[in-house]
Amino acid sequence: MNPTERKSPWRRIVRNAAGTALVIAALALWMPYFVRAFVCDQFVVPSESMLPTLIPGDRILVNKLIAGARIYRSFDFAEGAPLRSFRLPGLRKVRVNDVVVFNVPHGYDRDRIEFRINYVYAKRCVGTPGDSVSIRNGYLRNNRHEGPVGDRERQRQLAETPDSAIPPTVLRAMPFDDSLFGWTIRNLGPLYVPRAGAKIALDLRNFRLYKPLVEYETGGSLSFDGRTARLDGKPLADYVFRKNYYFFCGDNVPNSKDSRYWGFAPEEFIIGVVKRISYSEEPVSGRRRPERRWKKVE
Incomplete structure (x- = not known):
């Protein structure tokens, strides 16, 4: 057995210890962010x-x-x-x-x-x-x-x-x-x-109550012309x-x-x-x- 081979187990131990230390350091660094996120x-x-x-x-x-x-x-x-x-x-x-x-x-x-x-x-x-x-x-x-x-x-x-x-x-x-x-x-x-x-009927009362929700979900513009609700100009009698x-x-x-x-x-x-x-x-x-x-x- 040559000198290099005799030293290799210690080198492996050092490398493993260094790897473990890096993992622990990474966990210590990221753990607070993980806890806050999840x-x-x-x-x-x-x-x-x-x-x-x-x-x-x-x-x-x-x-x-x-x-x-x-x-x-x-x-x-x-x-x-x-x-x-x-x-x-x-x-x-x-x-x-x-x-x-x-x-x-x-x-x-x-x-x-x-x-x-x-x-x-x-x-x-x-x-x-x-x-x-x-x-x-x-x-x-x-x-x-x-x-x-x-x-x-x-x-x-x-x-x-x-x-x-x-x-x-x-x-x-x-x-x-x-x-x-x-x-x-x-x-x-x-x-x-x-x-x-x-599902709700889009009468005048529900139009006043739920207009922001319909627009949030569809990305459109909801209006009421006096008798009919319209989403981007198209009649909308009810909404799910x-x-x-x-x-x-x-x-x-x-x-x-x-x-x-x-x-x-x-x-x-x-x-x-x-x-x-x-x-x-x-x-x-x-x-x-x-x-x-x-x-x-x-």
Whole structure:
């Protein structure tokens, strides 16, 4: 046996150790990105819209395994670019009363659904695909859910606030048509939450309610000439939805920008379900709130 052959086992050991070290280093580098993309991500709560469940400064953990992680097919996130993605199999569907983080479907133009990657809200799910939701004197209702929806104490506060004490721009609710609906954040609906495969007649009322959804799904322009709905100029008597939608509200119903104003959120806009607060800080002082560390969100 020559000297080279005697040293070869050690060289193999060194090479294997170096390879293992590189694999470990690569895993350590990419693991945080893998976890954020497929398992869990963290967001900061900036507003009071989810009081008392969430408060400004809470760091909320969003579980992506429940509904399934959203995987992008395209990374073109320019304004107006469509969302191209698919969803991995999840543990279950989003349910009524889940606290959900999602991309807000409307920006400055309430009549158009657009995807903006860094514009996200945390709200409570009030309606799932196929449900009918309503608000009666400030209290949230769902026709397929037994029991309370959202925070009843905040809803009681809204119920006891007269319309005259609420600014009109805050009081009026979607679809902002007083002649046909006259809906407000205190009294709204019943309103059907679209489910993929469901068919609706495109009369004047449904045109006002679902125009942004039809245009979002088809990429066309929907109009109503007084008697007939037209999609890109062609008559359209009824419409079959291609996607599932959700209706979200903040627990702080007297002061929350939510589906009562901008309507429905497409299922593909959902990021995940909030299950825990990792930690919380006072927004101004930065003081930690130990009582909220690892608090369960219900």
